[in-house]
Amino acid sequence: MSDVVLKVKSLKVYYSTLHGNVKAVDDVDFEIVRKEVLGIAGESGCGKSTLGNALILLKPPMRYHGGEAIMDEKNLMTLPKKEMRKVRYRKISIIPQYAMDALNPTKKIREIMQDLLKEHGENLEKKLDIVDERLQIVNLPKAVLNMYPVELSGGMKQRVVMVISTLLNPDLLIADEITSALDVSSQKAVVQMLHRMKEERIVGSIAFVTHDLAVLYQIAQRIMIMYAGKVAEISPTEKIVNQPLHPYTKMLMASLPKMGVRYNEIKLKGISGYPPNLLNIGPGCRFMGRCPFAFELCTKDPPLFDIDGRKVACWIYRSEGDEI
Amino acid sequence: MSLIEVKNLTKEFPLGFLGRIKLKAVDNVSFELDESKLISVIGESGSGKTTIGKLILRLLKPTGGQIIFNGKDIKSFKPKDYYRNVQGIFQDPYSSFNPVYKIDRIFELVFDEFMPQLHRNQRQKEIEEILISVGMNPSQILGKYPHQLSGGQLQRILIARTLLLKPKVLIADEIISMLDASTRVDILGFLGELKQKGMSVIFITHDLSFGYYISDETIILYKGSIMEMGDTIKVFHNPMHPYTRMLLESVPSIEKKWDLEKFFVPEIVHKEISGCKFYERCSEATDECKRQVPQLVEIEENHRVACIKSDVSVRTEWKNFESSRKSDSVG
Amino acid sequence: MTRKEFIYFILRNKKFVFSFCVLTFLAVLATFGPMLTPYDPLEFASFPYQPPNRDHWLGTNTFGQDLFTQLVYGLRSSLLVGLLGGGLATFIGLSIGFAAGYKGGWLDEFLMMLSNILMVLPTLALLIIIAAYLPYRGVAIQSVIIGFTAWPWTARAVRAQTMTLKTREFVDLARITGCNNLKIIWQEIMPNMMSYVFMVFILQFGGAILAATGLDFIGLGPTRGISLGIMMQQATLWSAIQLGMWWWAITPGAVITLIVASLYIMNTGLDEIFNPRLREL
Numbered sequence: 001m002s003d004v005v006l007k008v009k010s011l012k013v014y015y016s017t018l019h020g021n022v023k024a025v026d027d028v029d030f031e032i033v034r035k036e037v038l039g040i041a042g043e044s045g046c047g048k049s050t051l052g053n054a055l056i057l058l059k060p061p062m063r064y065h066g067g068e069a070i071m072d073e074k075n076l077m078t079l080p081k082k083e084m085r086k087v088r089y090r091k092i093s094i095i096p097q098y099a100m101d102a103l104n105p106t107k108k109i110r111e112i113m114q115d116l117l118k119e120h121g122e123n124l125e126k127k128l129d130i131v132d133e134r135l136q137i138v139n140l141p142k143a144v145l146n147m148y149p150v151e152l153s154g155g156m157k158q159r160v161v162m163v164i165s166t167l168l169n170p171d172l173l174i175a176d177e178i179t180s181a182l183d184v185s186s187q188k189a190v191v192q193m194l195h196r197m198k199e200e201r202i203v204g205s206i207a208f209v210t211h212d213l214a215v216l217y218q219i220a221q222r223i224m225i226m227y228a229g230k231v232a233e234i235s236p237t238e239k240i241v242n243q244p245l246h247p248y249t250k251m252l253m254a255s256l257p258k259m260g261v262r263y264n265e266i267k268l269k270g271i272s273g274y275p276p277n278l279l280n281i282g283p284g285c286r287f288m289g290r291c292p293f294a295f296e297l298c299t300k301d302p303p304l305f306d307i308d309g310r311k312v313a314c315w316i317y318r319s320e321g322d323e324i
Numbered sequence: 325m326s327l328i329e330v331k332n333l334t335k336e337f338p339l340g341f342l343g344r345i346k347l348k349a350v351d352n353v354s355f356e357l358d359e360s361k362l363i364s365v366i367g368e369s370g371s372g373k374t375t376i377g378k379l380i381l382r383l384l385k386p387t388g389g390q391i392i393f394n395g396k397d398i399k400s401f402k403p404k405d406y407y408r409n410v411q412g413i414f415q416d417p418y419s420s421f422n423p424v425y426k427i428d429r430i431f432e433l434v435f436d437e438f439m440p441q442l443h444r445n446q447r448q449k450e451i452e453e454i455l456i457s458v459g460m461n462p463s464q465i466l467g468k469y470p471h472q473l474s475g476g477q478l479q480r481i482l483i484a485r486t487l488l489l490k491p492k493v494l495i496a497d498e499i500i501s502m503l504d505a506s507t508r509v510d511i512l513g514f515l516g517e518l519k520q521k522g523m524s525v526i527f528i529t530h531d532l533s534f535g536y537y538i539s540d541e542t543i544i545l546y547k548g549s550i551m552e553m554g555d556t557i558k559v560f561h562n563p564m565h566p567y568t569r570m571l572l573e574s575v576p577s578i579e580k581k582w583d584l585e586k587f588f589v590p591e592i593v594h595k596e597i598s599g600c601k602f603y604e605r606c607s608e609a610t611d612e613c614k615r616q617v618p619q620l621v622e623i624e625e626n627h628r629v630a631c632i633k634s635d636v637s638v639r640t641e642w643k644n645f646e647s648s649r650k651s652d653s654v655g
Numbered sequence: 656m657t658r659k660e661f662i663y664f665i666l667r668n669k670k671f672v673f674s675f676c677v678l679t680f681l682a683v684l685a686t687f688g689p690m691l692t693p694y695d696p697l698e699f700a701s702f703p704y705q706p707p708n709r710d711h712w713l714g715t716n717t718f719g720q721d722l723f724t725q726l727v728y729g730l731r732s733s734l735l736v737g738l739l740g741g742g743l744a745t746f747i748g749l750s751i752g753f754a755a756g757y758k759g760g761w762l763d764e765f766l767m768m769l770s771n772i773l774m775v776l777p778t779l780a781l782l783i784i785i786a787a788y789l790p791y792r793g794v795a796i797q798s799v800i801i802g803f804t805a806w807p808w809t810a811r812a813v814r815a816q817t818m819t820l821k822t823r824e825f826v827d828l829a830r831i832t833g834c835n836n837l838k839i840i841w842q843e844i845m846p847n848m849m850s851y852v853f854m855v856f857i858l859q860f861g862g863a864i865l866a867a868t869g870l871d872f873i874g875l876g877p878t879r880g881i882s883l884g885i886m887m888q889q890a891t892l893w894s895a896i897q898l899g900m901w902w903w904a905i906t907p908g909a910v911i912t913l914i915v916a917s918l919y920i921m922n923t924g925l926d927e928i929f930n931p932r933l934r935e936l
Contacts, residue, residue: 043506211505267513267516415824
């Protein structure tokens with residue numbers, strides 16, 4: 001058995017609109033290995049959430065335009081609906097961004113769990129002990145099983161969804177912006193809960209999608225930075241934070257506030273300009289317009305260069321022998 | 325004399341059947357804002373920080389207490405006289421623009437209401453100058469609809485709108501929380517520039533790190549009450565309230581890692597108690613905290629804390645934590 | 656949605672295009688129809704009991720009146736009632752809905768109480784009582800009566816929408832720009848519900864026509880003149896069906912059905928155009 005849980009190769013997922021395709025995920029390559037937390041970070045509209053959601057359920061206006069996402073030697077993108085149903089929750093699962101709205105309001109939490117288990121040929125009654133254990137991990141009383149979603153607060157609902165999503169011990173869990181709407185103290189708690197779920201082998205690997213690099217720094221072993229539908233850089237967390245390669249990562253890290261840095265003494269700089277419109281976008285590095293290092297080569301799509309096991313999509317890192 | 329003085333401000337919202345239950349969103353809050361100062365009001369959701377902003381902007385009426393501007397109660401001003409001096413920018417840039425109009429309208433409204441005599445050409449010239457001053461290209465912005473621009477661009481336009489009015493006070497309510505990381509510091513930088521031009525700014529935020537970066541003074545709110553306030557450096561480098569310390573420990577940062585093993589309980593069922601509001605979440609609470617409402621006490625110059633335990637022993641404990649953290653980030 | 660996209664979606668929507676054509680045809684008929692006919696709707700034109708023929712396109716009735724003439728004049732008054740009555744109901748509903756939703760508090764409670772009372776009162780009975788007491792009844796008065804009784808559900812819906820729009824930050828921004836409440840409602844809130852207002856008007860328009868027909872049919876129509884409802888009433892009174900005069904019995908009812916059905920089809924069409932979730936790509 002290989003160590004790679006999910007291998008994504010030149011995946012393209014576009015949104016079809018009246019005016020053409022919005023290339024939200026365009027030629028994306030990465031892999032997630034066993035027991036790893038991979039952070040997927042980027043600005044809004046960079047395709048990180050589209051990527052996470054497309055792996056679970058491709059629904060219009062999202063459209064698959066090529067490439068593959070291999071899990072257990074099967075391409076999730078082309079798997080028939082019926083088979084994908086079996087894979088979902090058991091192999092790959094998601095905690096959606098709006099977890100609060102993901103629960104059917106007419107059913108008790110117990111019934112929602114029962115439905116899910118039944119679909120996968122299991123029974124809630126036999127699993128009650130496990131459910132109980134997991135509710136403890138997310139700090140919820142057993143009584144929530146007999147409650148309707150409306151009886152729970154937003155934070156509680158999110159934690160219920162955490163339990164439901166991981167009920168079948170998925171090999172890969174996608175956590176989509178689960179800390180974004182929370183206060184700092186709850187952010188920490190949710191990250192701790194995920195960590196514990198991984199430690200107790202409830203989930204195998206985690207793809208943690210967020211725009212908040214500071215949160216990723218706490219839990220991720222590697223971070224993939226996305227920009228405008230493409231991968232900019234994939235590196236170990238420490239490297240991303242301390243020795244970023246891609247100009248975008250560099251500028252992003254420099255713009256984050258730090259202890260001891262105050263406006264009156266040191267002025268931080270953001271990245272001027274805005275991401276390009278992804279509608280019918282042509283070739284060329286998509287960061288070119290905002291990049292201080294841009295040069296002639298940047299009008300061509302940069303490939304993912306391999307630098308000491310790190311991946312970076314920037315022409316600066318081409319080596320002598322590279323064909324251009 | 326301070327520019328804005330908030331005195332024992334209280335706001336209750338009716339809840340439940342016929343409003344019989346009252347929610348105290350803001351509870352006896354007092355602070356002052358001097359000229360050319362940037363003060364950040366920091367709190368989690370439900371702390372009442374946005375309500376304070378709305379009260380100062382007269383979008384809500386206080387239940388009790390007073391807000392004084394330039395020595396007079398803000399109730400006594402005519403709306404236009406007041407809003408010429410006190411302005412606001414809100415959290416959601418997309419919701420701040422009426423989707424049916426082009427963005428130019430945001431400036432036209434200001435001209436119509438405050439400078440109706442200004443001629444068309446003159447208006448156009450001023451709009452263009454002001455857009456350039458916030459680093460935008462007028463020809464790329466004017467004539468567009470809000471949905472065609474990004475959140476960062478819209479927030480810049482709202483800063484430009486404020487510049488057009490040149491108020492004395494600006495309430496900036498979570499203005500960067502919906503923006504991308506790469507544009508946040510730039511937008512925040514404008515607040516700093518406004519301050520240097522003599523404007524006073526109240527920066528309302530849940531993000532401690534940005535509050536630390538930009539503000540001269542800090543107010544930490546919890547459930548409508550001030551827990552700790554004073555000089556930003558003093559509050560952040562010498563936090564005296566357990567709540568402030570808890571916030572500082574849990575704020576995610578690329579400089580220190582959380583202890584993921586040490587579990588802690590986030591949500592506690594709300595119970596009405598007569599003492600300190602932070603009692604049920606406080607790890608250092610004693611029985612006395614349950615009974616006694618702590619008052620804001622000045623513990624050093626321009627640094628006040630509402631905790632009956634703000635004594636020397638706590639201070640040394642934090643110092644140890646701080647130094648251990650520094651060695652962590654070095655290693 | 657830009658104007659170009661809007662026109663694209665409108666032209667692509669078969670329901671809208673169909674109903675729009677039908678209604679335009681009827682409106683043109685009501686406007687110019689009276690010029691096509693040499694007769695007066697209430698005067699003797701020719702032999703009675705004539706089925707449709709070259710001189711009398713829709714035949715004549717028991718009194719020798721030309722039915723095509725009656726139809727175009729009746730169409731005129733029916734559409735007028737729809738326009739005036741539906742317009743008035745929409746206007747009152749909007750005003751009350753805006754006031755209640757924007758101001759809130761005791762004003763909201765009072766206005767909603769008023770609308771609740773009107774909603775539970777049997778409207779037709781009320782209309783009968785009011786209409787019966789009036790010595791003279793014309794299209795205008797009929798419209799006013801209908802307008803003043805049909806607004807409550809519009810008011811409720813507008814109130815609900817206003818309450819959600821009120822919380823949007825552009826309303827706060829307009830307030831701190833010093834705009835007064837009327838300007839905020841008129842320029843900030845209402846433009847955001849134009850599509851909704853338009854659909855409400857269409858429904859009120861159809862509702863007013865049906866209500867007027869109901870009044871006419873029970874003999875409380877205009878004291879002078881003709882309407883589609885009065886045509887139906889006379890056809891029934893003089894046993895058109897029993898006498899086999901299908902041209903008299905069916906035509907007015909069919910036209911009313913056509914108007915109201917077109918309006919409802921137009922409404923669902925517009926719903927598909929305005930609502931991106933129902934819109935197909």
